[in-house]
Amino acid sequence: MPDNSEPMTALQRRVAERQATSLPHLIVEELEQMIITGALKGGDRINESALAMRLGVSRGPVREACRHLERSRLVEFRANRGMFVREISMAEAAQLYDIRASLFGLAGRLAATRVTTADADHLRARIDQLESAGSMDDYYPLNVDLHRAIVALAGNPRLTDLYDNISKELHLFRRHGLEPPTARHTSNEQHRQILDHLRAGDSDEAAKLMEEHILAGKHRMLAEEVSD
Known part of the structure; x- marks a missing residue:
């Protein structure tokens, strides 16, 4: 969780509000928005640790969100390398x-x-x-x-x-x-x-x-x- 001595960002406040019920869904929305805005591009690696730190959560919900995005064909798992934004021909x-x-x-x-x-x-x-x-x-x-x-x-x-x-x-x-x-x-x-x-x-x-x-x-x- 984020350090209580530091001000929470707007995104972290949203995370805190939805922590108990729909945290993976919120992370899915955040990753989708990053793809829409071009912050994440085809072929980019998703750094689960960095994203978890940014959101102030454990890696578990981030990993669950990535699995959801994999099922929707937005990201793909590459053996021994991690999760990447999918590239299409x-x-x-x-x-x-x-x-x-x-x-x-x-x-x-x-x-x-x-x-x-x-x-x-x-x-x-x-x-x-x-x-x-x-x-x-x-x-x-x-x-x-x-x-x-x-x-x-x-x-x-x-x-x-x-x-x-x-x-x-x-x-x-x-x-x-x-x-x-x-x-x-x-x-x-x-x-x-x-x-x-x-x-x-x-x-x-x-x-x-x-x-x-x-x-x-x-x-x-x-x-x-x-x-x-």
Whole structure:
């Protein structure tokens, strides 16, 4: 546990509050956030001792969190070396993009029949926030949250889980694909078009635009691979 003579960090306070019930889950969330923000990249080793010290906990909950992330295919155990953030090939990333595009399109088809004026206003505020994001570090987590909010409006928890699991495996590639400011602006304009059709209840067009939105990310990824 952290030294009581030193002020607790915000993260350590969260750990203390949830120590008895969901500590491994909190650590999973923290590691996922580190992957989303790029603090952990594909191929990086997860130092369980350092992470446990940072959180002010024993290594047991950290190890349990890593096993959970291994089951969700975000990390992998390498014999005699430890736990690492998983690296995926370009071919596997392309396959995941295709699955994610179909799931996002389905979410749009369902959400268009359910979106309220309040929902649309909430999404528009999120899109405006994205437009004002000054850097990739600001933009990317907001972009992830916007997509999750849209999928949640479909009202299908199993679809949300499937979408989240596929998206988590693509965080490293998606972050790279949105690096140029022009790409971020184009992506956000697509968000506005999607919202217009969701608000109008146009299921077919919303589904089409949302699937194309994800496939545009796939095309950026493939184009960057060629240019490299």
